[in-house]
Amino acid sequence: MASFIPLDDWSSQPRSLLESILERQAFRPYSQDHLRLLAHTGELILVLDGWNQLDGASRRRARNELEGLRRDYPKLGIVISSRSLSVAVPFAATVVVIEPLDxxxxxxxxxxxxxxxxxxxxxxxxxxxxxxxxxxxxxxxxxxxxxxxxxxxxxxxxxxxxxxxxxxxQIANRNEALRNATLGHEKEILADLALAATRAANTSLPDHNARASVQATQRRLADEGQISAYSAPQPLMVLDTLIAEHLLVRSSGESVGYSFQHQQF
Known part of the structure; x- marks a missing residue:
């Protein structure tokens, strides 16, 4: 039996992963003992969607809970969806990459x-x-x-x-996340990242170039009196938020880079 859990929703409430499953109408006839039995016998799969949408505290909470579940129920199936972030997805044994649409x-x-x-x-x-x-x-x-x-x-x-x-x-919760990380200037940051990639005649910016671009945009906005340089988030946090909100893609491997969705920009 598979249970789909949107991590963004789960992180906004105090319940455990198993408790959050039982909140759904389809699982009301079950108890935690039922779920534990299924987990013990390998008949339960947790499909956790949106690891990239969790903040640092929520990631630690999820990781700790998953470590406990893996320890107590070695046969439990766990599937985690995410975009590539500077913080790796835990327990990634098999990685499946979604290809562009034909x-x-x-x-x-x-x-x-x-x-x-x-x-x-x-x-x-x-x-x-x-x-x-x-x-x-x-x-x-x-x-x-x-x-x-x-x-x-x-x-x-x-x-x-x-x-x-x-x-x-226009999506309220995502608008808030973007505003907190970019101080309301995500369009300027994205435009400057695209310009930096264009100047480099490349579709992907190396990690250090992307960070430098974000910081340069923040400095320009500070000089224009739009933001305070002292309150601006670190470039890596800004980039991770843009990835989490589906505006950038981060390539993994030895040469880390950032691009606009599968290097299309």
């Missing part, structure tokens, strides 16, 4: 979200230089398809990014 899947998504109108938007995007590669990225395809009927299709990658950031910022 043409058939793009059409299915477009049809599901907007019907025939969605398929028309998809074809227009495919025919537009600078956009056709973006529709293979689910988040950007979603941003294009969620444009209001009658709205003009963005003609540049930057236009899609602006639309995506605008849609993203």
């Amino acid at each position: 043409h058939i899947k793009q059409r299915r998504v477009a049809s599901a979200l907007r019907g025939a109108d969605g398929e028309t938007l998809l074809e227009e995007a495919r025919a537009t230089s600078g956009l056709r590669e973006l529709v293979s990225v689910p988040l950007f395809l979603n941003a294009i398809l969620r444009l209001s009927p009658g709205s003009r299709l963005p003609t540049t990658k930057e236009g899609v990014l602006a639309a995506f950031v605008e849609q993203h910022s």
